[in-house]
Amino acid sequence: MVMMDCLLSDKHRTARRSVRAFCQRELAPIAKEIDQEARFPWEVVEKMGSLGFFGIQVPRELGGAGMDSLSYVIVVEEISRVSASLGLCVTVHNSVAVFPILAFGTEEQKQRWIPPLARGEKIGAFCLTEANAGSDAAGIEATARLEGDHYTVNANKLWVTNGGVADICLVFLRTNPDAGHKGISVIAAERGTPGFIVGELEDMCGMRANPVCSIRLNDCRVPAGNLIGREGMGLRIGLAGLDTGRIGIAAQALGIAQAALEEAVKYAKERHQFGVPLASHQSIQNMIADMAVQVDAARLMVYRAALLRDQNRPFTQEAAMAKLFASEAAGVVTDLAVQIHGGYGYSKSYPVERYYRDARVTRIYEGTSEIHRMVIARAVLQG
């Protein structure tokens, strides 16, 4: 692996080494099985919680690890290198569930929700997508009606990452049906509240160990104190969460691509055709070179976006570029890894078919490639 001496400190290297060792020992032996059985491995998730994976950037006084964004992307990259499903769980939890509460929540909300979320004792989720809203977040139809000290919430949210295990869901909905996108707010709904209904797990192509499902709120009475920020701030909160989330998904795509590159290199050295290892054939070398360049460029872009955030500098455009590039790189690199493996790559005997399936969705969620191109072009054209 090409390391980045110039970007990483000893702290970041230590974080990478320790997370990698943990994932190799605890996650690698079950990565195939949890994908095949679509099983969320609580036994490993609990250990990840005790090591701080669920509160990477949460201040230590609130039970987190108090690390920077660069550490965060390294942790997500390393988990995703072994199991993208678990990388997804960790990044969504940290970036679009924990971060908005930290950034926009009241002191009371932080004290109540953050410590158990940071320890992984409670899992967070982000409920935005609906049948008629996704890339177009302003199309949200879910509603919340303030009645005294509570909101009555009705929502039908789809494709909720972590949905099957989530305890605290940030739900995007309309508190004012007549105010267009200014009528959208975010309310934290807790599992167990009457009317909070978790749907069946989706039978996904990839990321199968993540319990993605629908979440319905049927006349669900949520305390008024669960509103995050103020009414009408929903889109602002969502976009702030997505900026951070994009870096996380980019890191996840990077981890998948790294794993695919490593497997392809290993296989190309082991497998012999025409009397020599595959790696001796120029056509295979070209593929390996292209893969290595894609992975390296993705890593530079992801780390740069994280570093900008750590320096409190604007990073929206760089995060969007990193997410777009890393997710498309993951597509290219996993595809080539399958190609190098030939027929074996298309079978479940080798992990590259899992990487190939897992990589596909990184171009879809947390903003599609098309939305990202729009965001980037707008920023570039505005100069």
Add this chain to the structure above:
Amino acid sequence: MGYHIVVCIKAVMVQAPVQSSNRSADSLAFNPFDWPALETALRIKEDRGGTVTALSMGPECSAFVLHEARAMGVDRTVLLSDPALAGSDTLATSTALAGALTGLNPFDLVLFGARTSDSDTGQVGPQTAVQMNLPLVTWVNKITWKEEGLLVERRADGFVEEFEVVPPAAFTVDPRAVEARDLDLAGIQRAFEQGHIERWSLADIGLSPKEVGLAGSPTVVISWKRAKRKRTCRFMAGNAEEQVETLLKELTASGAMRE
């Protein structure tokens, strides 16, 4: 009063060097055989109080092992670093470590990993104990407290040996003795943010450059090349069950597996 335990740890080379043995942060790792020694010390501290000091000798880029030790829970970290130490063989290394240990006195136990993953001699622990005139038990698997001193168990070649030891003493720790704890992210952050590493030079421990480094090393590595391993592929005969049976027998006979 609890023990003061010093654990000697090393940043090892991850891969055999191709030409020179220049160390950098990316080519080094925490010697895996030192983890059980550190874990043993920390468990003693948790059970019976006391303090744990981690001591390492190496260039500045090996300081991370001390941060990692701090992240695990050690109280004090010392890096013995001096250009004159370059090229030290195991005896010169032991001389330098003994000098640093004298500076860390009083202590009750000095723990070492059984060996290192890069040079694999297993000599530094025993040699340092001799230089410090400390009683030594190698490959310690278990430590039990007695009214006076310790009962120490050592496993080797299918035997279990027991020793009564009165501290101060030195042990090398059996890699199978304990499984080291994982580093948690908050511990890593705290170690790098707040952990102070004391830097000691040769002058600080009262040694002259003649006693260590190449000058103080009776052995010198004269050549260094990658070993070529010959691999062969052999097919087992018989049905699957017979093949497994043959494989198990051969692996057991070769020592790769236990019966």
